[in-house]
Amino acid sequence: MKWILATALVLVAMSGKGEDKMRPKDECQMILDASLPIVETLLEKNGEFFPTGAYMSSTGTILHLSFYDGREQPPSVAVMDGMKSALKAMASKAEIKAYAILYDVRVVPPGKTVKQDAIAIDLEHRDDYQVTVIFPYTLEKGHKPILAAPFATAKKREIFVQSPNNRPEVIRPPTGEKPQP
Numbered sequence: 065m066k067w068i069l070a071t072a073l074v075l076v077a078m079s080g081k082g083e084d085k086m087r088p089k090d091e092c093q094m095i096l097d098a099s100l101p102i103v104e105t106l107l108e109k110n111g112e113f114f115p116t117g118a119y120m121s122s123t124g125t126i127l128h129l130s131f132y133d134g135r136e137q138p139p140s141v142a143v144m145d146g147m148k149s150a151l152k153a154m155a156s157k158a159e160i161k162a163y164a165i166l167y168d169v170r171v172v173p174p175g176k177t178v179k180q181d182a183i184a185i186d187l188e189h190r191d192d193y194q195v196t197v198i199f200p201y202t203l204e205k206g207h208k209p210i211l212a213a214p215f216a217t218a219k220k221r222e223i224f225v226q227s228p229n230n231r232p233e234v235i236r237p238p239t240g241e242k243p244q245p
Contacts, residue, residue, distance in 0.1 A: 088162065088189035088190075088191040088192070088193035089189075089193055091120055091161060091162050091189060092162050092164070092187040092188075092189050092193060092195075094120070094126060095118050095119065095120055095126055095162055095163065095164045095187065096164055096185055096187060096197065098118055098126045098128075099116070099117065099118040099128070099164050099166055099185070100166070100183070100185070100199070102116060102118075102128065102166075103116065103166050103183055104209050104211075107201070107203065107207060107209040108206075108207045108208050108209060109207070110207070111203060111207045112168065113166075113168060114130075114138075114140065114143055115131075115140050115143045115144045115147065115165060115166065115167040115168075116128070116129070116130050116165075116166050117129035117130070117147050117151075117163060117164055117165040117166060118163065118164050119151060119154070119160045119161075119162065119163035119164070120160060120161045120162045120163070121159060121160055121161070122158055122159055122160060122161055124161070129147055129150070129151070129163070130143075130147070131143050131144075131146030131147045131150070133146060140167060140168070144165060144167060147165055148165070148222060148223065151163050151223045152223055155190065155223050155224055160190070161189060161190055161191075162187065162188060162189040162190065162193075163187070163188060163223060164185050164186065164187050165185070165186045166183055166184070166185050166186075167183075167184050167186075168181065168182075168183065168184075169181075169182050169183075169184045169198070170182065171184075171198055171200065173198075173200045173212065173215065174215055176200075180200050180201075180202070181200070181201055181202070181203075182198050182199060182200040182201060183198070183199045183201060183211075184196055184197075184198050185197045185198070185199070186219055186222075187219070188219065188221060188222065188223050188224060189224070190224040192221075192224075194218075194219045194220070194221055195216050195217070195218070195219050196216065196217045196218075196219045197214050197215075197216050198214060198215055198216070198217065199211045199212065199214045200212040200213075200214075
């Protein structure tokens with residue numbers, strides 16, 4: 065049995081009369097700010113974490129996301145694939161604005177020469193914003209994570225592959241030609 069778990073985090077993006085619409089980057093930052101402390105807590109408690117996520121609903125509510133496929137120790141890729149599948153389904157119905165998937169990686173941070181543990185956060189917004197933010201970390205005695213300065217890398221679109229209004233893009237033929245069916 066597979067489970068997708070979504071629980072509300074008590075954060076709502078600014079929206080409504082008289083308020084400026086938030087930029088995609090700002091909405092992704094809100095999701096990052098809501099989800100990173102969860103991973104820090106998991107690291108402190110367990111010394112590790114399974115991939116987890118969060119998303120912003122179309123109304124601006126931020127919800128936590130996880131995936132369970134029935135196995136006690138599922139591969140991280142299976143957990144991430146399960147979350148992506150759920151996010152794609154929600155995106156196709158215009159139920160979400162943006163998401164974050166957080167997972168553990170080993171990277172060589174800029175200016176360093178040795179790989180170290182890091183929290184990678186894939187962020188994607190329906191309005192054509194996507195990035196992976198990476199927080200290198202070390203664990204102090206007792207598993208308290210110490211995060212180093214983050215850095216970002218480019219990310220390809222995975223969930224919001226259609227236009228921002230979730231309709232397939234219309235490709236118009238050059239003048240004088242008939243559209244292909």
